Amino acid sequence: MQTALNKDQIFELLSQIPDPEIPVINIIELGILRDVKWDNELCTVVITPTYSGCPAMKVIEDDIKIKLKEVGIDTIKVELVYSPAWTTDWISDTAKEKLRAYGIAPPDHSTIDKGVLMGKARELKCPLCGSKNTVMISQFGSTACKALYRCNDCKEPFDYFKCI
Numbered sequence: 001m002q003t004a005l006n007k008d009q010i011f012e013l014l015s016q017i018p019d020p021e022i023p024v025i026n027i028i029e030l031g032i033l034r035d036v037k038w039d040n041e042l043c044t045v046v047i048t049p050t051y052s053g054c055p056a057m058k059v060i061e062d063d064i065k066i067k068l069k070e071v072g073i074d075t076i077k078v079e080l081v082y083s084p085a086w087t088t089d090w091i092s093d094t095a096k097e098k099l100r101a102y103g104i105a106p107p108d109h110s111t112i113d114k115g116v117l118m119g120k121a122r123e124l125k126c127p128l129c130g131s132k133n134t135v136m137i138s139q140f141g142s143t144a145c146k147a148l149y150r151c152n153d154c155k156e157p158f159d160y161f162k163c164i
């Protein structure tokens with residue numbers, strides 16, 4: 001028999017799945033889990049991928065299936081919805097704080113986004129020491145969704161989670 005978990009319980013369960021690239025935040029904090037729907041025995045989980053072609057998405061899909069199977073849900077469909085497109089605005093504030101604590105500068109629309117697009121940094125705060133004396137080293141950091149910066153004060157490199 002199907003365990004009849006409701007939508008909230010499934011969200012709760014799936015909140016145990018970390019982002020494969022940033023283990024400190026989960027897929028709900030990342031804002032990609034959109035909906036859970038039941039159609040008789042079929043459980044459909046709706047997610048909106050972050051960056052198209054982000055290899056992490058496949059991992060997340062598998063993690064969702066594994067997690068649901070653990071609680072006896074066997075008929076699962078992971079539906080990818082691209083519209084409305086995911087933006088870094090969907091990352092929760094709690095998650096942004098966790099990113100900072102993890103050493104990644106969280107996406108910040110207010111100060112630097114345009115600067116990054118134009119290939120130069122403006123006032124990106126170092127997540128390690130808080131200095132604004134930072135410089136972009138590369139458009140791409142450890143993954144395509146991040147840019148690599150260096151702090152001129154503490155001399156440490158850090159990732160910036162790019163806004164989209």
Ligand SMILES: [Zn+2]
Nearest residue numbers: 126129151154
């Ligand atoms: Zn610093």
